[in-house]
Amino acid sequence: xxxxxxxxxxxxxxxxxxxxxxxxxxxxxxxxxxxxxxxxxxxxxxxxxxxxxxxxxxxxxxxxxxxxxxxxxxxxxxxxxxxxxxxxxxxxxxxxxxxxxxxxxxxxxxxxxxxxxxxxxxxxxxxxxxxxxxxxxxxxxxxxxxxxxxxxxxxxxxxxxxxxxxxxxxxxxxxxxxxxxxxxxxxxxxxxxxxxxxxxxxxxxxxxxxxxxxxxxxxxxxxxxxxxxxxxxxxxxxxxxxxxxxxxxxxxxxxxxxxxxxxxxxxxxxxxxxxxxxxxxxxxxxxxxxxxxxxxxxxxxxxxxxxxxxxxxxxxxxxxxxxxxxxxxxxxxxxxxxxxxxxxxxxxxxxxxxxxxxxxxxxxxxxxxxxxxxxxxxxxxxxxxxxxxxxxxxxxxxxxxxxxxxxxxxxxxxxxxxxxxxxxxxxxxxxxxxxxxxxxxxxxxxxxxxxxxxxxxxxxxxxxxxxxxxxxxxxxxxxxxxxxxxxxxxxxxxxxxxxxxxxxxxxxxxxxxxxxxxxxxxxxxx
Amino acid sequence: xxxxxxxxxxxxxxxxxxxxxxxxxxxxxxxxxxxxxxxxxxxxxxxxxxxxxxxxxxxxxxxxxxxxxxxxxxxxxxxxxxxxxxxxxxxxxxxxxxxxxxxxxxxxxxxxxxxxxxxxxxxxxxxxxxxxxxxxxxxxxxxxxxxxxxxxxxxxxxxxxxxxxxxxxxxxxxxxxxxxxxxxxxxxxxxxxxxxxxxxxxxxxxxxxxxxxxxxxxxxxxxxxxxxxxxxxxxxxxxxxxxxxxxxxxxxxxxxxxxxxxxxxxxxxxxxxxxxxxxxxxxxxxxxxxxxxxxxxxxxxxxxxxxxxxxxxxxxxxxxxxxxxxxxxxxxxxxxx
Numbered sequence: 001x002x003x004x005x006x007x008x009x010x011x012x013x014x015x016x017x018x019x020x021x022x023x024x025x026x027x028x029x030x031x032x033x034x035x036x037x038x039x040x041x042x043x044x045x046x047x048x049x050x051x052x053x054x055x056x057x058x059x060x061x062x063x064x065x066x067x068x069x070x071x072x073x074x075x076x077x078x079x080x081x082x083x084x085x086x087x088x089x090x091x092x093x094x095x096x097x098x099x100x101x102x103x104x105x106x107x108x109x110x111x112x113x114x115x116x117x118x119x120x121x122x123x124x125x126x127x128x129x130x131x132x133x134x135x136x137x138x139x140x141x142x143x144x145x146x147x148x149x150x151x152x153x154x155x156x157x158x159x160x161x162x163x164x165x166x167x168x169x170x171x172x173x174x175x176x177x178x179x180x181x182x183x184x185x186x187x188x189x190x191x192x193x194x195x196x197x198x199x200x201x202x203x204x205x206x207x208x209x210x211x212x213x214x215x216x217x218x219x220x221x222x223x224x225x226x227x228x229x230x231x232x233x234x235x236x237x238x239x240x241x242x243x244x245x246x247x248x249x250x251x252x253x254x255x256x257x258x259x260x261x262x263x264x265x266x267x268x269x270x271x272x273x274x275x276x277x278x279x280x281x282x283x284x285x286x287x288x289x290x291x292x293x294x295x296x297x298x299x300x301x302x303x304x305x306x307x308x309x310x311x312x313x314x315x316x317x318x319x320x321x322x323x324x325x326x327x328x329x330x331x332x333x334x335x336x337x338x339x340x341x342x343x344x345x346x347x348x349x350x351x352x353x354x355x356x357x358x359x360x361x362x363x364x365x366x367x368x369x370x371x372x373x374x375x376x377x378x379x380x381x382x383x384x385x386x387x388x389x390x391x392x393x394x395x396x397x398x399x400x401x402x403x404x405x406x407x408x409x410x411x412x413x414x415x416x417x418x419x420x421x422x423x424x425x426x427x428x429x430x431x432x433x434x435x436x437x438x439x440x441x442x443x444x445x446x447x448x449x450x451x452x453x454x455x456x457x458x459x460x461x462x463x464x465x466x467x468x469x470x471x472x473x474x475x476x477x478x479x480x481x482x483x484x485x486x487x488x489x490x491x492x493x494x495x496x497x498x499x500x501x502x503x504x505x506x507x508x509x510x511x512x513x514x515x516x517x518x519x520x521x522x523x524x525x526x
Numbered sequence: 527x528x529x530x531x532x533x534x535x536x537x538x539x540x541x542x543x544x545x546x547x548x549x550x551x552x553x554x555x556x557x558x559x560x561x562x563x564x565x566x567x568x569x570x571x572x573x574x575x576x577x578x579x580x581x582x583x584x585x586x587x588x589x590x591x592x593x594x595x596x597x598x599x600x601x602x603x604x605x606x607x608x609x610x611x612x613x614x615x616x617x618x619x620x621x622x623x624x625x626x627x628x629x630x631x632x633x634x635x636x637x638x639x640x641x642x643x644x645x646x647x648x649x650x651x652x653x654x655x656x657x658x659x660x661x662x663x664x665x666x667x668x669x670x671x672x673x674x675x676x677x678x679x680x681x682x683x684x685x686x687x688x689x690x691x692x693x694x695x696x697x698x699x700x701x702x703x704x705x706x707x708x709x710x711x712x713x714x715x716x717x718x719x720x721x722x723x724x725x726x727x728x729x730x731x732x733x734x735x736x737x738x739x740x741x742x743x744x745x746x747x748x749x750x751x752x753x754x755x756x757x758x759x760x761x762x763x764x765x766x767x768x769x770x771x772x773x774x775x776x777x778x779x780x781x782x783x784x785x786x787x788x789x790x791x792x793x794x795x796x797x798x799x800x801x802x803x804x805x806x807x808x809x810x811x812x813x814x815x816x817x818x819x820x821x822x823x824x825x826x827x828x829x830x831x832x833x834x835x836x837x838x839x840x841x842x843x844x845x846x847x848x849x850x851x852x853x854x855x856x857x858x859x860x861x862x863x
Contacts, residue, residue, distance in 0.1 A: 082570045095569070102563060104570060188684055223569040227805035256572050338602055338802055341613025342567040346672065358608055358670060385604075385800035394802070 010068045011187060015061060022061065022072030026054035026067040026116050033118065033185045040178035043079045043117040044087050044130045048098050050074070053116045053120050060114065065492040071114030076189040077268025079120035080127050081232075082221040083107055090223055091135025092125045094349050094369030104221020106190060106232045107255050113248050118186055121176030127192055128336070128373045129439050130200055130446035133431065136371070140175040142168045142205055142428050143183040144333065144472050153471035168428035168472060171204035171446070173197040174233060176296045178205035181235045182504060191233035194225045195328055195443070196423075197449025198233025199477060202462040204424035205505060206473030208492075210234040210242045211450075213483050214457035215260045217246075218253030226335040227258075229454040239493040242315045243269045246485060256346040260483075267486045272494040276310035281416035285321035288448050292426040294468055296351075299422050302465065302476050305498055306420070316416060318407040323400050324452045325444050330384050330397035336374070337381025343369060405456040412481050418491050419479040422449055427468035449477065459485050461492050464501040473501070529760040530737060531696050532688035532727040535703065536681045538657065538715040538720070545656055545680030546573035546616065553719050557673040565678040567611035574804045577828065579680040580623070580810065582712035586682055587624030587705050590649045591839055594830050596812045598623045600654075600804040601682040602623050605797060607673050609659035617683075618799050622653035623641045623810065629686070630842060631702040632860060633694060642857050647699050648687040657681050676720075682713065688727060690739075692760065693753030700724055700749055705863065717748050724752055728759045730767065738763070738773060743787050745779040755780035759787050788834050 014020045030047055057072035066072070077083060080090045082100040089095045103111065110115065124134045133139035144150050145167035146191070154166065170179050174191025178201035181189050191198040193211040202209020210233060217232045224230055232249065236242045247266035253259045282303055287296065307313045345351030345365035352364035367375070384393040411419070424446065434442065453460040462475040478495070480488030549562035580695040587594050591618055599621045602614040627649035659677035661670050684703065690696050698745040704722060707713040715722040729740035743759055746752045758780075763773050778787040813822075815831040839847070845859035854862075 082568075088569075088617065090569075100570075101568070220572050234814040255574060257574055258572075258805075334802060337800070338604060338614060341604055341606070342569065342611060344606065344613065346569065346608060347566045347611055359606075362606055382800060385802055387798050387800075390801070415788075 003084075003468060007464055011073065015072050016066065018061070021052065021055040022057035022116065025072060026074055028120070029118055029185050032183070035187060036143070036183045039143055039179050039183060039214060040138050041121055041140055041176040041183065042076070042119045043091065043122050043137050043176070046086050046117060050116050050118050051085070051112075053111070057114050057116065067112070067114040068248070070110065070248055072116060073114075074116045074186045074190065075110060076118050076119050076121050076125055076177060078174050078177045078189070078191050080123060080192055080223045081107055081120075083117065083120065084091060084221070086120060088120065088202065088223070089137075090126045091137055092371070093121050093136050093217070096136070096310075096350065098349055102221065105218035106249050107221065107330070110190075114472050120241040121174070121180050121189060123176055124173035124373070124439075125371050126134060126223070126340075126374055127173040127194060127197055128377060128443075129172045130196070130443045131169045131434050131439075132201065133169060133373060133434060134439055140170045140179050141431075142170045142175075142180055142472075143506060144168065144204075144206060144398070144504060145427070148470065148507055149467055149471035151471070151507065165432055167244040167429055168430050169198055169204065169434050171201035171424065171428060173201075174209075174235065176219050177235050178202055178207055178209065180269035180314055181207045181237060183506065187236070188241055189235045191235050192222055192225070192230055193454065194230050195332070195447040195454055198235060199423050199460060199462040199475075200446060202235055202281040203464070203475035203477075204473060204500065206475070208236050208239055208242050208464065208496075208517060209462040209475075210236075210246065210489075211453060211460045212246060212250065212485060213459045214454075215258055216264070216459075216483060216485070217249045218256040218259050220253055220255040224335075224339050224354070226332050228331070228335065228337065229457075230456075234276045234325050238443070239461075239496050240269055240274040241523055242461070243267070243489050246489075249507070250485075257323070262347060269342045269486075269489055269493055272490050274310070275306060275494060278306070278311040278491065279415055279417045280306050280311055280313045281316040282313065283316050283318045283411070283418045283419055283421060285318050286421040286449055288425065290425045290445065295422045295424070295426065295474055298465055298474055299420070302420060302495070302499075305495070316414075316419070316482050318404075318411060318452065320347040320403045320407050321401065321452055324404055324455055327397045327400040327404065328447065328451050328455065329444070330393050331401065333377045333381035334384045334394055335381065336377040337379075337385060340374065340378050342413055345369070376440065401455050404452055408452075408456045408458060408479075417481075417487065421477045421479065422424065423462045423475045424449065424519055427470055427472040427474050453479050458482060459488050459498075461488060463492050463496050463499075465499050467502060472523070527730045527764050528733050529691050530688045530729050530731065530740070531690040531692065531756055531760075533686040533690070533696060533699065534725045534727070535658075535684040535686065535700065536682060536723040537586075537703075537707055537715055538722070538727050539579045539680035540684060540711060540713050541576060541582065541680060542577045543576055544678040545576050545654065545799060547678055549678070552675075553721075555675055557671075558675065565611070565674055567613075573616060573804070575732040575807060575810065576680060577746060579654060580812075580828050581833060582680070582710075583623045583652055583682050584812065584828060584830055585710045585837060586684070586707065586712045587627065587652050588830070588834050588837060589710055590624070590627035590629055590652070590684070592624035592627030592649060592652060594812060595621055596814070596817065596830075598812075600807045600810070600811045602802045602804050603799045604802075605799060607658070607661075608670050609661040609674075611659070611674060614841065615658065616804050616807070617655035618653035620803070622651045623812075624652040625650070625651075629703060629706075631695075631698045633698050634857070642860065645690075645695060645698075650685040650687050652685075653683045655681050655683055661691065678705065688729075693755070693757035696726060696756050697749050697753040700752060702841065703747075709838055709841055712812040726752065726756050726759070727755060728763065729773070730760060730763045738767075739775050741773065741775065741787075742777045743780055744777060744790065750786050751780060751782050755787060756784060758785060761785065769772050812834050827857070
């Protein structure tokens with residue numbers, strides 16, 4: 001039961017009161033990681049260091065001096081964050097075996113608060129993708145594929161044999177982190193969000209996924225995809241927990257010149273009861289082509305929920321939404337081409353054995369180290385940055401980006417507090433179906449509802465809302481004003497309370513390569 | 527024939543640490559002993575601007591009568607080379623920190639110290655940028671040795687317009703610049719230690735006709751060699767053209783042993799550097815007494831006026847004072863300073 005609880009009020013209290021110790025908690029999570037290995041959510045499990053951190057935490061609790069709410073809490077970190085002494089691969093051959101000599105600022109902050117780092121989670125290679133299927137360590141499986149809820153509603157023809165091929169994706173690119181939180185292996189995980197990479201898998205895995213305002217949380221140590229859009233993302237099982245993690249991470253970092261200088265005031269999330277002063281905007285352009293009727297209906301129900309509770313709900317327009325995919329494509333690939341230039345095999349990472357000349361070594365290293373997706377984006381990006389193309393593509397895209405950002409400014413300036421939109425077009429698709437289209441097509445489709453928030457640097461959050469007809473999670477997204485995370489999370493928390501999203505009922509899965517112990521049976525499932 | 531000479535001068539900023547990282551700046555340290563994670567381009571590291579380097583550039587800009595841009599920008603210039611770990615250099619291509627200045631220098635007329643003439647060269651701009659590392663090619667062992675100690679050291683690139691006409695003028699301008707930089711303390715400007723590097727752009731044309739094709743001359747290790755290289759190149763171009771040949775827009779290296787310029791190893795075609803704004807550095811905002819917000823202390827910002835007030839006497843001023851105080855001849859003041 002301890003594993004399932006929220007951090008803020010349940011587990012932390014249990015730790016403080018001694019009902020459970022940090023080492024017990026850590027061990028349970030580690031063993032849970034072992035039994036859910038088939039999900040492929042983790043690339044590296046740092047068992048030794050985690051247990052050591054748990055012991056140190058336990059000592060602090062014994063002395064009655066815990067560092068805070070996060071002390072002793074097991075967490076996981078997406079494998080594109082630098083972790084000192086622990087392999088950081090970005091799910092790429094280019095960084096296989098790369099042991100970072102420093103901690104990302106966000107990792108350091110969590111460790112300074114006493115959090116226990118269980119391991120590094122799986123992702124699309126270099127965070128490029130929307131399925132967590134394109135990393136060198138293989139795809140991540142959505143824990144809900146093995147839930148009673150999904151199995152009950154799936155085609156009776158597909159019995160346990162086809163389970164192998166029926167499993168659904170987590171979404172991406174922070175799929176490992178989402179799956180890790182969703183399957184109770186940790187209480188919170190770090191992801192990254194550039195075009196929706198935290199919110200998308202959060203929606204598919206039924207967890208809370210927060211994208212903070214750009215500039216609020218340090219990117220020092222986050223291996224960049226698009227420097228002007230990347231943010232560290234927070235994945236938790238409830239909104240309160242997301243607020244706790246946000247409070248420990250936010251604030252100026254001298255090592256990251258794009259973080260704002262203003263002092264961050266950490267906050268307690270109020271329990272909102274009266275929404276009558278709230279103004280919710282429903283952007284009509286987010287009724288995007290391909291949006292499932294199920295999600296459309298849920299979105300509508302959610303709007304009614306607010307209306308019936310007394311909030312002002314109105315349709316608004318973000319007219320440049322439809323240009324965001326193309327705009328994102330140009331700006332993202334351009335920055336990717338630039339950011340990936342450092343991977344030449346010279347100072348670190350993979351180095352090819354073909355070394356007749358420096359040029360040959362560079363070319364071979366990069367061909368061997370990067371997958372198709374990465375190489376494709378580098379090529380595109382370099383094309384857009386050529387002198388003869390720069391004005392027509394890069395500069396044009398920057399202008400369109402400004403228009404997209406201004407759409408939000410206008411809407412928020414007209415009295416709207418929060419925007420309510422779907423997070424994804426549908427529930428999670430089976431892996432076999434997902435891979436029928438290439439990464440670029442999928443990314444373009446899946447990013448449409450999440451990406452504009454990255455363009456505009458705004459905070460946004462996925463809140464799990466209901467189960468689809470297939471028994472899989474569907475989430476809805478709230479987008480807030482810059483640096484107004486308190487308001488955003490307060491509204492999200494209210495909504496979370498209203499919808500009462502069900503807990504995943506994970507079946508025990510009899511796999512030939514797992515031993516099932518009595519301990520496992522009693523530890524977790526209801 | 528009218529020779530036209532312009533110069534691109536890279537001056538290493540005299541500072542304790544590098545332009546965007548905290549590692550030390552020091553000449554002749556053991557290889558790769560002054561390399562931070564950022565200098566080595568370790569993934570996830572970010573640039574943090576060194577305030578001292580900004581001040582050095584502002585001082586230099588003021589001393590060269592430039593307009594200081596209160597808002598300047600940083601860009602990435604991409605190319606692949608072993609001494610450039612990130613695959614790009616951070617520089618200022620769109621809006622540099624200082625523009626439109628001038629430098630006055632003096633020459634002896636007819637090699638006699640008795641008559642000096644003052645000339646002026648326009649300063650197009652000064653930009654802040656990163657220095658690269660050093661690579662040594664060991665052909666016998668088919669390997670390249672890379673030392674990143676110098677990678678990331680701050681540079682001021684000073685661009686002098688093609689207002690000069692011969693090696694002597696170029697040399698005199700560079701000498702005066704060296705003195706100024708040394709007086710300011712913004713760079714030690716010793717060419718032998720690589721703290722000052724000069725590339726010359728040379729072309730020739732007939733009076734009244736448009737400028738000729740120019741060549742860039744690199745690998746010049748002293749002020750004396752600068753004069754030689756420029757004069758050689760001017761002669762070479764004149765001879766080439768008079769023999770009916772054409773000048774290629776190419777880069778040539780000065781061979782100090784032979785005293786001539788030779789084409790550098792062929793860089794296939796023209797490089798497209800794919801310039802892109804540096805997304806990790808916000809625009810550099812400088813203030814003056816008027817624009818300084820009331821609640822900011824001067825520790826947090828760079829105040830152009832504050833720097834201006836504290837500029838030391840430049841060489842030209844010192845010479846004038848010597849002449850006035852001691853009644854010496856202007857020519858002699860140049861010997862002293």
